[in-house]
Amino acid sequence: MMRDKNMKKLIRAGFCLVLLLIVLLVLVALQHVLEKKQPDKKDSTETVTESMDGRADDATEAVLETETETETETETEVAQSGVVTLHNAMIENVEGLDNTSQGWGMGPTRDEFNRPVDALNYEEKFAPYSVDFIKNTEEKVVYLTFDEGYEYGMTPQILDTLKEKNAKAVFFVTKPYAEADPDLVQRMIDEGHIVGNHTVHHPSDGMPSLSIADQTAEIMETDAYIKENFGYSMYLFRYPTGQFSEQSLAIVNNCNYRSVFWSFAYKDWDVNNQPDETESLNLLMEKLHPGAIYLLHAESQTNADILGSFIDQVRAQGYEIGVYSDTLQ
Known part of the structure; x- marks a missing residue:
């Protein structure tokens, strides 16, 4: 009778051990699946960095475009105003130059244009x-x-x-x-x-x-x-x-x-x-x-x-x- 009871305990212990092993195997398998599905931290960081770099590039381009537009507008305003600052080279010894008056008029000869x-x-x-x-x-x-x-x-x-x-x-x-x-x-x-x-x-x-x-x-x-x-x-x-x-x-x-x-x-x-x-x-x-x-x-x-x-x-x-x-x- 006592022998039968000990045998039953051993069977239950073995059964529990098997169940525990099964649970552990299931947990390991689940962890492996989850790790495969989750992005690697390095990959995730690179993705975020690339995304930020992309936005930074876009922002830089936008700034450059804005600056270009501003420069274009400024150039247009200068052109529309018609005002130019000249920087003529000074001519020396003006007193010694010929002051003979001559009128400006053109003869009839013209070129091919x-x-x-x-x-x-x-x-x-x-x-x-x-x-x-x-x-x-x-x-x-x-x-x-x-x-x-x-x-x-x-x-x-x-x-x-x-x-x-x-x-x-x-x-x-x-x-x-x-x-x-x-x-x-x-x-x-x-x-x-x-x-x-x-x-x-x-x-x-x-x-x-x-x-x-x-x-x-x-x-x-x-x-x-x-x-x-x-x-x-x-x-x-x-x-x-x-x-x-x-x-x-x-x-x-x-x-x-x-x-x-x-x-x-x-x-x-x-x-x-x-x-x-x-x-x-x-x-x-x-x-x-x-x-x-x-x-x-x-x-x-x-x-x-x-x-x-x-x-x-x-x-x-x-x-x-x-x-x-x-x-x-």
Whole structure:
């Protein structure tokens, strides 16, 4: 009887041992399965790092894109303002330079692009003096410039047309003009045009007829007035009557200005004898050429009336109306 009881205890113990082993095996198996399913810590860290790196790269790109956009906007604002800071090399011994007065006019000879050869030659000859007689390019681009010695009521119409056609121009003003018509000068600036220097008194015998000191005063007095009253720095200069000399070119250069002549002009300044509109428009188109600098007088009723048609026809020929400041930046 006792023997039977001991046997039963041994059987129960063995059975419990087997059950315990089975439970242990099941637990080990479950742990192995769970470990296979759970990502390795290193892999997890790398994944998170890669994700963060990705977000960091995206953020960096976003910042760079924002900075690029800001830089682009700044460049656009500078370009729209039309203001350029020149850094002309000073010309020494101005007193010793030739002051023989010469007028600017072009002969009939033109190259294969219809460009006046005289303008190209003078552009090369006087290059050290920071001067333009033409823009030496084969690209189809022209530049509009208006001389403003006095106001004859045409400038508002000219500005309206330029605004309508989304075209920019250079307006060369005298000091008396700016004093008499400040609203128009301010409008030129506000609408993105360039205001250039056309002296104080517009000397009828030309700049070379004046002393070095007086020539400098003609430039810098107007410069100071525009800067003080409009907060605008001028940098382009046009010679009254087109009379200049080697010495006067050096004076303008040393005042940190660029002299701007022209590769097209016609008799449009006599308000009592205005040229025919159709003939004038045909002439402007006939002389069309790459890099053209058109000199037009703003007191001309003809110029004011044909300006819109001229811009349309120029563009129809594949040309663009250039922004002068773009050529200097």
